[in-house]
Amino acid sequence: PLRIAVLASGRGSNLAALIAARDAGTLPVEFTLVASDKASAGALRLAEAAGIPTLALSPRSYPDRRAFDLDLFARIADSGAELLVLAGFMRIVDGAALEPWAGRIVNIHPSLLPKYRGLHTHRRALEAGDAEHGASVHFVTAELDGGPVIAQARISIESGDDEDTLAERLLPLEHRLLPAVIALIAAQRLALGPNGITLDGSPLTRPLNL
Ligand code: GAR
Helix, strand or coil: CEEEEEECCCCCHHHHHHHHHHHHCCCCEEEEEEEECCCCCHHHHHHHHCCCCEEECCHHHCCCHHHHHHHHHHHHHHCCCCEEEECCCCCCCCHHHHHHHCCCEEEEECCCCCCCCCCCHHHHHHHCCCCEEEEEEEECCCCCCCCCEEEEEEEECCCCCCHHHHHHHHHHHHHHHHHHHHHHHHCCCEEEECCEEEECCEECCCCEEC
8 A cells, every 4th residue: 555644734535535545445545644734634633533543733933934845745755755745735735845845746626727726726716707617646856836737626617606515616626626636646556756747747737527
């Protein structure tokens, strides 16, 4: 199994989906650590219940962002993780901390990237009058939500939708998307190389629709 660590700031429903897929036998991974910048994160409680080691670090205990990120990512490396999954991690990560993880860190983001990097993605899709919305899983680089996109899931925006209805319809798709991408990486079918993403040895020219 691929050794993975998960970073999450909140509720942890995407972590729960990963654990469920592991338990169902569709995701051959071993969880080395679930870490958070919030001691109260639901994700930490889910991990404890699943018998996964947890770590909570407070950014306020560090002089600056870089010091926090370097310590956090060093501890994640110490856990033995080969891949780091950001599942609702709500902080920007310093480039120096990301460097050792190049090609080994993925994030799920609730928009059809490159649209709507950053926060309030549902609101921004509505305000733009988009007909479609979705979620993306991408390799993480120092550019916020700007790394190569691996796969996306789409929903159509209906009249009457608001931020809550969009989030509610999108979430179950996120819960399929993230484990599906990690499964491809675990099977060594998908990777980030010097010339971009490859799937089964061929360049991925556009994000997968999962
Ligand atoms: C998910 O919708 C995820 O896409 C989003 O946070 C939510 C976490 O939910 N991520 C971001 O906005 C990253 N900037 P969860 O804690 O229930 O998995």
